[in-house]
Amino acid sequence: MSTTSPALGGLLALALLGACQTPKPATSVKSAALPASPRPAEAPLIWKNEAFALYADRVEQGPHVARAVSRTELTSSYQSPANAYQDPRITFKFSLNGTDNEMAPGQDHRIVAIPRAGSTAVETPVLTFGQQFVDKTEVPANTYLAPNTPLTIRLDLRPVLAAFKKQGYFTTYAGEKLYAQDFKGVFVAGNTAPLSWDFANLAGKQELELKDPDDNGIYEVTLVLNQPAAAKTTATAWKKTLNTDDLPQYSSDYPLPDALYNLALEEARRAVEPDGTFRTGQEWAGVWTRDISYSIILAQAVLQPKVAMTSLLRKVSANGRIIQDTGTGGAYPCSTDRMIWAVAAWEIYLVTGDEDWLRKVYPIIKNSLDDDRQNAYDAQSGLVRGESSFLDWREQTYPRWMQPVDIYQSENLGTNAVHFQANQVLAQMAERLGEATVARQAREQAARLKQGINEHLWLAEQGYYGQFRYGRNFLSLSPKAEALGEALSVLYGVADADRARQVVARTPVTAYGIPCIYPQIAGIPPYHNNAVWPFVQSFWALAGAEVGNEASVLESMAAVYRPAALFLTNKENFVADNGDFAGTQINSSNMLWSLSGSLGLVYKVLFGMRFEPEGLVLRPFVPQALQGRRELTGFRYRNAVLDIELQGFGRDISTITLDGQPLPDATIPTTLTGRHTVRITLKNQAPVAAGTNRVANQFAPETPAVRYAAGRLSWAPVAGASAYQVLRNGQFAARTTETSVAVTPAAYAEYQVVAVDGQGLESFASEPLVVAARPAQLVQLESGAPKSGKLYRGFSGAGFVEISKTVNTRLAIPVTVAETGLYALDFRYANGNGPLNTDNKCAIRTLRLGRQPLGTVVLPQRGVAEWSNWGFTNPVLVQLPKGTHTLTLSFEPANENMNGEVNQAMLDYLRVTRVE
Numbered sequence: 001m002s003t004t005s006p007a008l009g010g011l012l013a014l015a016l017l018g019a020c021q022t023p024k025p026a027t028s029v030k031s032a033a034l035p036a037s038p039r040p041a042e043a044p045l046i047w048k049n050e051a052f053a054l055y056a057d058r059v060e061q062g063p064h065v066a067r068a069v070s071r072t073e074l075t076s077s078y079q080s081p082a083n084a085y086q087d088p089r090i091t092f093k094f095s096l097n098g099t100d101n102e103m104a105p106g107q108d109h110r111i112v113a114i115p116r117a118g119s120t121a122v123e124t125p126v127l128t129f130g131q132q133f134v135d136k137t138e139v140p141a142n143t144y145l146a147p148n149t150p151l152t153i154r155l156d157l158r159p160v161l162a163a164f165k166k167q168g169y170f171t172t173y174a175g176e177k178l179y180a181q182d183f184k185g186v187f188v189a190g191n192t193a194p195l196s197w198d199f200a201n202l203a204g205k206q207e208l209e210l211k212d213p214d215d216n217g218i219y220e221v222t223l224v225l226n227q228p229a230a231a232k233t234t235a236t237a238w239k240k241t242l243n244t245d246d247l248p249q250y251s252s253d254y255p256l257p258d259a260l261y262n263l264a265l266e267e268a269r270r271a272v273e274p275d276g277t278f279r280t281g282q283e284w285a286g287v288w289t290r291d292i293s294y295s296i297i298l299a300q301a302v303l304q305p306k307v308a309m310t311s312l313l314r315k316v317s318a319n320g321r322i323i324q325d326t327g328t329g330g331a332y333p334c335s336t337d338r339m340i341w342a343v344a345a346w347e348i349y350l351v352t353g354d355e356d357w358l359r360k361v362y363p364i365i366k367n368s369l370d371d372d373r374q375n376a377y378d379a380q381s382g383l384v385r386g387e388s389s390f391l392d393w394r395e396q397t398y399p400r401w402m403q404p405v406d407i408y409q410s411e412n413l414g415t416n417a418v419h420f421q422a423n424q425v426l427a428q429m430a431e432r433l434g435e436a437t438v439a440r441q442a443r444e445q446a447a448r449l450k451q452g453i454n455e456h457l458w459l460a461e462q463g464y465y466g467q468f469r470y471g472r473n474f475l476s477l478s479p480k481a482e483a484l485g486e487a488l489s490v491l492y493g494v495a496d497a498d499r500a501r502q503v504v505a506r507t508p509v510t511a512y513g514i515p516c517i518y519p520q521i522a523g524i525p526p527y528h529n530n531a532v533w534p535f536v537q538s539f540w541a542l543a544g545a546e547v548g549n550e551a552s553v554l555e556s557m558a559a560v561y562r563p564a565a566l567f568l569t570n571k572e573n574f575v576a577d578n579g580d581f582a583g584t585q586i587n588s589s590n591m592l593w594s595l596s597g598s599l600g601l602v603y604k605v606l607f608g609m610r611f612e613p614e615g616l617v618l619r620p621f622v623p624q625a626l627q628g629r630r631e632l633t634g635f636r637y638r639n640a641v642l643d644i645e646l647q648g649f650g651r652d653i654s655t656i657t658l659d660g661q662p663l664p665d666a667t668i669p670t671t672l673t674g675r676h677t678v679r680i681t682l683k684n685q686a687p688v689a690a691g692t693n694r695v696a697n698q699f700a701p702e703t704p705a706v707r708y709a710a711g712r713l714s715w716a717p718v719a720g721a722s723a724y725q726v727l728r729n730g731q732f733a734a735r736t737t738e739t740s741v742a743v744t745p746a747a748y749a750e751y752q753v754v755a756v757d758g759q760g761l762e763s764f765a766s767e768p769l770v771v772a773a774r775p776a777q778l779v780q781l782e783s784g785a786p787k788s789g790k791l792y793r794g795f796s797g798a799g800f801v802e803i804s805k806t807v808n809t810r811l812a813i814p815v816t817v818a819e820t821g822l823y824a825l826d827f828r829y830a831n832g833n834g835p836l837n838t839d840n841k842c843a844i845r846t847l848r849l850g851r852q853p854l855g856t857v858v859l860p861q862r863g864v865a866e867w868s869n870w871g872f873t874n875p876v877l878v879q880l881p882k883g884t885h886t887l888t889l890s891f892e893p894a895n896e897n898m899n900g901e902v903n904q905a906m907l908d909y910l911r912v913t914r915v916e
Contacts (some may be wrong), residue, residue: 011693018201041709043255046625049694051511051579054558055353057255059565061579066502066515066565068255070260077567080233086145086226088113091523092190094129094155094210097183099861100131100201101172104701105400106523106718108190110834112137113225121150126157129186130173145192150728151226153188155210158217160186167791169868179793179868188212193824194223197525198585199393200837203864216522234316234581234589238568240539243265248455250602250697252630257557257602267570268588270301277311277313281572281588287326289315290337290390290689295593298538300599301347302635308348309357309499311342312466317900322368324898327642329404329860330834330842332898333375337415339368339422346425347888348609353638353670362429366438369426372419373445375771375844375856379740380877381411381469383453388468389414389484394837396528397482397517399703399764402470409874410467413457414485420449421492428613453494464508465489465519472768473875473915474730474750475822477764480700481507484536490543495549497547504549505690510697511747512557512579519700527585530697533573534560545605545621548651548687553605555692560598570594607632607644607650616668618656618678622649626688640672647684647871653682684808701755701763707768713751715738718763721755727765748772748915758860776913777817785811788906792830792867795908798828803845804904809891813910816884822916824875824888828908829859832867839896843905847876848888853880857889859905870908 043056052061059066066076080737091108095101112135113122127133163170164180187202190194194207202208206429209804244265251258271279278300279293292300292311300308315323315338324332324343332338345361348354351536376385387407389916391397391414398407401421414905423446430439458464459479467482469475486507490500508518514534544552560693564570569583571590576582581587603609606626608619616637622630627649635642648654656663657679668678704715712728717739726741728749734741741752749772752765754804780797785808787799817823824849843859856875862869887910897903 007706007810022538033714037703042706044061046254047554048513050237052558052562054561056253059247059256059562060672061562061566064167064566066568068259069791071251071258071414072256072564074238074259074263074568076226076233076234076236076566080580080582081578082580083147083228088139088145088646090142090190092126092153092188092195092224092798095161095199095202096172097176097185097866098187098201099201099863100189100400101174101176103173106705107132108523110131111135111151112139113151114139114143115146120880123152124154126154126156129160130617134170139828140180145226147226147228150661151224151225152220152222153210154218154220155184156184156217157212157219160215160605176869177325177794181793182863182866183866188221189579191525192225193227196585198525199395200835203835217813224265234569237570239397242264242269244269246634248635249633250631252626253628256565257626258599259562260561260598261569261602264427264570264595267595268300268599270590270593271592272304272307276307277314278307278592279430280592280846282460283586286593287311287314289323289341290410291593293340294390294535294878295343295540295596297347297381297426298535298593299398300592300596301344301351301611302603303599304351305348308344310362311346312348313651315341316364317898318897319900320364320367321371321475321896323382324840325392326838326840326898328387328407329393329836330550330831330897330899331840332842332843333372333385333409333844333856333858334387334404334860335392336372336376336384337389337418339365339372340389341365342368342425343418346429350613352564357431358429361715363424363484365426365429367491367907369422369442372895374846374853374892376408378411381456382448383411383416383456383469384419384449385409385411386415388412388482389418391482391516391528393528395524398470399767401703401767403870404876405841405858406472406622408468408470408858408860408908409475410434410470411456411469412485412521413465413482414488415736416453416457417447417485417488417492419496420446420453420494421488423449424492432613450494451683453489454499456500463502465495465503471752471765472750473732473877474768476730476752476765482517483507483518487536487539487543490546491835493540494910501544501547501549504544504547504692506693508693508695509555510576510695512562512574512576514540514556514791515576515697518695519698520576521764522696522699525585526583527573530576531573532576532579533594534570535591535593535597538600541601541605545608545651545688546885549623549690549692550623550687551690551853552692555623557601557605557623557626560601565593566597570598570837584649602632606630612667613670615670616728618644618680619651620646620648620653620666620680620682621651622682625651637668638672639668640668642668642678644678644680645681646680648684648759650682651687652683652685653680654683655679659878675855677897688709698759698761700761702759703764704753704755704765705752706753706769708743708751708771711744712742713753713769714742715753715766718755720757721763722758723756725754725756725762727752727754743771745771745773748773748913772913774914776911779813779815779912781811781813781907781909781912784813790867791908792868792906794868795906796828797909801907803843803891803905803907805865805891805901809890811907813887813889814884815880815887815910815912817880817882817912817914819914821880821914822877822880823880824877824911824913824915825854826875826911826913827859827873828870828911829873830867830870830906830908831859831861831904832863832865832869833902834861835864836862841902841904843893843903844897845889846892846895848890849878849885854887856873856895872911875913896914
């Protein structure tokens with residue numbers, strides 16, 4: 001957790017050690033801005049908190065200083081503390097095939113990596129797979145992990161191998177069967193580099209694979225911990241070397257923001273590939289839909305519209321649909337945030353006025369939304385399903401029990417805000433193109449999404465939205481805040497004026513910025529979890545400006561400027577605990593959306609640019625601590641070039657002129673041509689004071705693992721928990737301080753348990769556990785369709801059925817139910833076409849009763865070539881009258897995935913469960 005020491009000079013320990021102290025309770029801070037009066041012979045102080053200070057010409061963080069030598073040159077003394085004082089307590093667990101399958105979440109092995117006297121190496125005892133080992137060695141004060149410490153980890157895998165030999169498979173702690181023919185290796189995951197908790201990528205890391213050199217069932221691996229050679233560093237100086245004079249030039253009374261603007265301009269130019277597309281980051285080649293789209297919205301539509309167009313068109317499939325980035329379970333429709341492409345395309349049109357562009361992108365957006373409405377929209381809740389927008393690393397923001405199919409089933413704030421705006425965009429495009437029916441339907445869909453978000457995701461007590469609804473047949477709302485979604489709900493008008501003000505004032509923010517989620521997830525290393533992303537911070541600044549919250553705007557600007565100045569590049573992310581770039585799982589310099597966010601602070605916050613169909617509206621927002629004169633010259637808007645002068649502070653305009661004449665409605669007309677001068681004077685009146693919710697960076701309790709036996713639910717005690725909440729069918733049922741509770745089997749019930757700590761922070765709900773008096777009905781599919789001849793194992797009945805784009809494209813499935821009621825229909829399936837965390841081969845089908853669509857069935861990837869790894873699809877809830885019905889499972893045009901060629905799975909049976 002972040003230190004909360006009030007003295008800036010006392011941050012030496014934080015900066016060097018990343019030390020943790022007991023956090024102060026959450027507080028509401030009315031304003032973090034300090035008077036802008038200069039200290040003697042020094043540049044004025046703009047903003048300061050317990051972690052760092054921002055001056056007109058520099059950033060100070062403990063002993064580290066970043067300074068603007070000029071508007072085109074920066075220096076920094078920052079050094080990452082990542083390798084300086086590492087904890088010798090190493091936690092880890094083993095993994096078969098790169099899956100988190102040894103022990104329940106929260107149960108890890110621990111070794112204290114302090115060598116014995118006379119040795120420099122550490123070795124574990126021989127551990128047995130599935131049996132927790134905890135080294136209880138006391139760690140003396142001021143004792144740290146020595147550089148280059150060899151750690152040998154030894155594992156007895158003989159129980160697993162014996163199970164393979166005896167019965168052909170090993171049953172994991174979760175009851176899943178891993179067949180001998182699918183076994184690829186055993187790996188180790190953990191908390192200290194080169195270990196990582198990134199299970200999904202373990203199989204590709206040979207250095208983390210254990211080997212059996214003696215062929216005796218004892219596997220081992222030796223790792224070198226805390227390697228100084230692996231310490232990440234950044235430059236100590238930056239000086240402009242590229243010519244960016246053709247891009248808008250910015251100057252003000254503040255040397256540091258000016259220099260950071262020029263740094264971002266130069267990095268924007270470096271982010272263009274020879275083929276005319278954007279490079280996502282220095283370490284990220286290729287074009288990513290969400291990255292380029294958010295970057296275009298923040299700044300690149302203004303800065304480099306031709307590159308923006310080329311990049312967006314690169315993310316269109318052969319059938320004229322927006323390409324969803326690869327990700328969870330084969331991505332689409334587990335991930336559905338591709339529609340941010342539509343918002344970016346509209347931004348380009350508003351900036352350029354290019355009618356040919358409008359006509360080109362309109363059918364792409366319409367067709368993509370049409371498919372999404374069939375594949376991902378939930379008619380009952382009014383929400384769209386799918387993964388949190390940009391938070392596409394499963395364990396980083398979801399409970400570890402959630403499989404890709406569970407992520408598809410979830411309904412997330414940020415992704416729903418994106419779809420709301422995409423439908424708004426489609427409506428505006430359709431109106432301009434004379435498509436009145438499409439426009440009406442899109443506005444109606446947007447209204448349903450808005451209603452669904454405000455009805456199902458709003459947390460009235462907290463004053464902001466929850467991150468997502470999740471579960472199986474019954475969903476509950478996670479109370480975690482999700483920064484990007486909160487910002488988009490304000491910017492796009494999902495929240496009404498009162499709620500928007502609450503969202504900005506009450507969403508938790510930490511010392512180094514607004515974290516992607518809050519509170520953090522225990523046991524998951526920083527990346528989306530326990531991290532701040534500058535591009536998200538920039539959207540948060542836009543949200544603050546939208547509602548007139550000066551404290552939030554200035555806090556956000558400081559949180560964007562600090563890392564760019566200290567690191568001398570626009571990094572992808574940094575650790576929320578200590579503000580360091582080196583502690584996250586993956587990072588990159590010259591990150592497109594980070595640099596675009598920095599530029600967006602100038603264009604969209606300070607100068608307040610709003611691109612509308614009627615013209616460029618100017619609504620400047622200048623915090624009082626940044627008052628003064630600033631200029632933006634050579635700014636291209638459609639067929640005009642603008643030189644804009646801005647004077648004063650606040651958000652209310654005193655005067656605004658175009659070439660010396662008053663400018664009606666502060667709007668530059670779309671018909672303007674040639675070069676012109678705009679002068680704006682603000683009233684020097686601060687907005688009504690509003691607060692921000694500054695909190696310590698805290699971690700929620702671990703998720704309970706719940707069992708059922710003999711009429712009782714039970715679970716192991718969760719560290720830090722003071723009470724437990726029991727959910728029944730997604731609703732609160734009981735609260736207890738015990739670790740078990742009696743339940744009575746009824747017709748059907750799904751139970752979950754939430755751990756709550758003394759501060760009221762909640763864990764994720766445990767995996768839904770069904771307690772039912774009657775079993776589900778199983779319909780063996782091979783009884784009505786040719787069974788596959790493939791030699792896969794683990795199926796039930798007499799075999800299984802293959803489905804693909806050419807095999808069994810339509811299955812007729814007779815189902816008889818004894819009673820009228822609400823039934824959950826799902827399929828036991830296998831999909832070995834790819835890993836859980838990437839690729840694009842999620843299979844998709846449409847389930848119908850006669851011609852009536854019942855829902856989409858999603859069959860995500862479950863592991864590379866793991867065709868004997870069986871799981872369940874998402875449940876489709878449907879009212880069925882008593883009697884016999886014929887269901888059809890079909891491959892329809894909307895069911896195309898992002899691969900286009902492989903859309904395949906194996907089906908074992910249909911499960912029919914009465915839930916009401």
